[in-house]
Amino acid sequence: xxDGEPQDLDAGAAADGRAEAFEAVIGLEIxxxxxxxxxxxxxxxxxxxxxPNTRTCAVCLGLxxxxxxxxxxxxxxxxxxxxxxxxxxxxxxxxxxxxxxxPDQAKNYQISQYDxxxxxxxxxxxxxxxxxxxxxxxxxxxxxxxxxxxxxxxASIVDFNRGGTPLAEIVTEPxxxxxxxxxxxxKLLRSTLRRLGVSDVNMEEGxxxxxxxxxxxxAGTEELGVKTELKNMNSFRFIERGIRAExxxxxxxxxxxxxxxxxxxxxxxxxxxxxxxxxKEEAHDYRYFPDPDLLPVAIDREMIDLxxxxxxxxxxxxxxxxxxxxxxxxxxxxxxxxxxxLGDYFEAALDAAVDPPPPAQMLANWLTGDLVARLxxxxxxxxxxxxxxxxxxxxxxxxxxxxxxxxxxxxxxxxVAEGGEPxxxxxxxxxxxxxxxxxxxxxxxDAVRANADAAERVREGNSKAIGPIVGxxxxxxxxxxxxxxxxxxxxxxxxx
Numbered sequence: 001x002x003d004g005e006p007q008d009l010d011a012g013a014a015a016d017g018r019a020e021a022f023e024a025v026i027g028l029e030i031x032x033x034x035x036x037x038x039x040x041x042x043x044x045x046x047x048x049x050x051x052p053n054t055r056t057c058a059v060c061l062g063l064x065x066x067x068x069x070x071x072x073x074x075x076x077x078x079x080x081x082x083x084x085x086x087x088x089x090x091x092x093x094x095x096x097x098x099x100x101x102x103p104d105q106a107k108n109y110q111i112s113q114y115d116x117x118x119x120x121x122x123x124x125x126x127x128x129x130x131x132x133x134x135x136x137x138x139x140x141x142x143x144x145x146x147x148x149x150x151x152x153x154x155a156s157i158v159d160f161n162r163g164g165t166p167l168a169e170i171v172t173e174p175x176x177x178x179x180x181x182x183x184x185x186x187k188l189l190r191s192t193l194r195r196l197g198v199s200d201v202n203m204e205e206g207x208x209x210x211x212x213x214x215x216x217x218x219a220g221t222e223e224l225g226v227k228t229e230l231k232n233m234n235s236f237r238f239i240e241r242g243i244r245a246e247x248x249x250x251x252x253x254x255x256x257x258x259x260x261x262x263x264x265x266x267x268x269x270x271x272x273x274x275x276x277x278x279x280k281e282e283a284h285d286y287r288y289f290p291d292p293d294l295l296p297v298a299i300d301r302e303m304i305d306l307x308x309x310x311x312x313x314x315x316x317x318x319x320x321x322x323x324x325x326x327x328x329x330x331x332x333x334x335x336x337x338x339x340x341x342l343g344d345y346f347e348a349a350l351d352a353a354v355d356p357p358p359p360a361q362m363l364a365n366w367l368t369g370d371l372v373a374r375l376x377x378x379x380x381x382x383x384x385x386x387x388x389x390x391x392x393x394x395x396x397x398x399x400x401x402x403x404x405x406x407x408x409x410x411x412x413x414x415x416v417a418e419g420g421e422p423x424x425x426x427x428x429x430x431x432x433x434x435x436x437x438x439x440x441x442x443x444x445x446d447a448v449r450a451n452a453d454a455a456e457r458v459r460e461g462n463s464k465a466i467g468p469i470v471g472x473x474x475x476x477x478x479x480x481x482x483x484x485x486x487x488x489x490x491x492x493x494x495x496x
Contacts, residue, residue: 021219022254024247025227026182027130027174029211030189031167032199033137034077039164040136041068041111041294048205052159060136060164062107067293070095074166075118075297077198078134079307081168082119084192084314085129089304093118093297095134099287104139104158111136112169114288118297124192125316127185128173139163162206168198174213174224179243183236186210191315191338203234210234212243215260216250225250226260230267231277242267245274318343326350326360335368341380342368345388352389356396363395370409374416385419386412394422406479407431434480440473443481444489447472459494466490 038045042059058066082089096114117133139160170189176182190201190208201208215227230246233239245267250260264277313321319337322328328336336343346367350360367381371391375384382388394415398408403426411425426432434440447469448455457465466487473486 022216022251023219024177024243025174025215025217025224026176026178026243027213028170028172028176028182028186029213030170030172030186031137031209031211032081032170032193032201033207034074034166034168035197035199036071036073036077036166038071040071040074040134040166042164044164046165047161050161052157052161055161056163060106061160068111068291070294070297071166074134074168076303076307076310077166077196078118078132078168079299079303080196080198080310081170081193082122082132083304083307083311084196085119085122085124085132085170087119087122087129087132089299090116090118090120091299092116093299095291095294095297096288097291098135100285102138102141103156104141104163106139106160106163110138111291111294116296118299125185125188127175130171130173132168132170135167135169137162137165137167174215179240179247182212182243183240186236186239188315188338191340195312195315195340197310197312203236206234208234210239212239212246214243214246214250216247216254225254226262228260228262229264231264233267235269238267238269241269241272242274245272249274315340328361328364332361332364332368336364341382342372345381349388349392352392354389354393354396356400358392358395359399362399363392366391366395366398366412370412371416374412384416386415387419390415390420390422397422397426401482402426402433403431404433404480404482406474406483407433410479430478431480433482434477440477440481440485441489441493443473443476444469444486445493447476448490448493455494458490459496461496 036046039055039060042057044055044057044060047055059068079089081087093113094116095111097109098112098114099109101108112135113133117131119132120130122129122132139158140162142157142159144155144157176185190203193199193201193208199207203209210233212230212233213227214230215225217223217225228246228250230242233242246265253260261279263279265274266277267274315337319330319333322333322336322343323330336346346364349358349363349367371381371384371386372379375381391412394403394408394411397403398405403411403422407426410429410431411422414420414425414429415422450472451468454465454468458469469490470483470486473481474483
């Protein structure tokens with residue numbers, strides 16, 4: 001199934017004639033902690049992992065008489081996000097007080113934006129953006145249960161270090177149809193934000209969190225169903241599993257003739273259970289009103305120009321360029337563009353002056369396949385012992401058949417372990433490709449005789465049976481033989 005297609009969620013349902021096909025309608029709300037030096041409305045330094053309640057002041061604690069001041073860097077980052085998403089930038093934007101009581105909100109209101117947000121509209125890969133607005137984060141509430149009692153009783157404690165952290169909230173239109181599409185789109189958004197440099201988007205530390213609004217409607221209709229909200233999901237797998245579980249829960253309710261209740265839910269990734277947190281609030285429940293202590297933000301041409309000048313090439317643009325200019329496959333181009341550390345390494349290797357130069361697609365394959373497999377997924381190859389120029393030289397040697405693929409992988413093992421120069425490793429370990437065609441033909445003949453059963457199966461048309469013969473040759477030549485030439489000689493000697 002392709003992303004975006006209606007999903008038949010009642011496949012295999014009861015065969016009593018009452019089952020109907022439903023499609024999911026999904027919108028996302030993404031909270032991004034911005035990489036500023038200080039909080040949104042005060043001068044407290046931002047950090048992660050500091051001792052609790054050591055990054056607070058009268059402003060972020062909401063003490064009487066304190067006055068907030070908007071963080072200009074956060075507004076700059078918000079404008080960059082809006083430009084990246086093709087949003088309309090508001091010439092005038094104001095901050096509101098969003099009133100509610102939560103134990104982790106010291107002021108009993110959150111400074112956010114309501115009807116005059118910083119950015120409206122836009123899209124990213126065909127998913128439309130509703131709005132982008134700025135706000136402050138809440139503090140961190142820690143529940144201590146029976147396994148960690150304080151003064152002999154259950155308790156909840158609050159760390160206010162996070163309170164007041166600048167957030168950009170990105171709200172999509174309900175254009176997503178499947179959990180998988182939600183996960184893939186979020187990966188692209190995270191790559192885009194990381195490339196912008198506006199956030200480290202570290203989901204494990206809570207720098208990127210996602211809520212999902214989910215409803216079901218009967219396939220083929222336009223009317224939206226009652227939506228529920230899944231809160232604060234912080235991994236792609238968690239997000240996909242949570243959405244899938246809620247879609248199935250709603251499908252079951254609707255197929256049995258029930259009605260979905262609008263509410264906010266929590267998904268437990270350990271048990272797979274969904275639990276209700278509270279009834280879903282509407283805008284009027286928050287009693288929004290303009291914050292009287294904050295002036296409207298007037299966005300002038302200079303601010304927009306500064307944001308535009310800071311814009312790098314974005315992942316989607318980079319993928320298109322790599323396909324267009326280097327003729328990379330769409331899969332390779334996206335892999336390199338959406339993981340900027342891989343893309344930067346690839347382009348540095350491609351720009352290295354090596355002889356012979358590596359073919360671009362072959363270099364991409366060795367980087368995203370062989371090197372990443374040896375380093376571990378997620379490890380930055382720039383931090384490894386394998387210099388970009390060294391990988392480019394190695395791939396060039398393999399492409400020119402001066403080194404076989406198998407020997408090239410042996411060289412790569414040495415580079416990962418100790419670094420160095422590919423040609424020097426080839427010379428020191430005797431890994432250069434074999435030059436003598438007659439010598440290789442003799443070794444192939446010996447391998448055919450030693451693997452008579454496999455040779456007979458190849459003669460009978462079983463192409464996969466050639467493996468033991470090729471393996472014999474590679475062992476005898478210590479990987480120096482060219483695999484394509486070995487295969488050709490085997491077929492020639494077997495007369496097939």
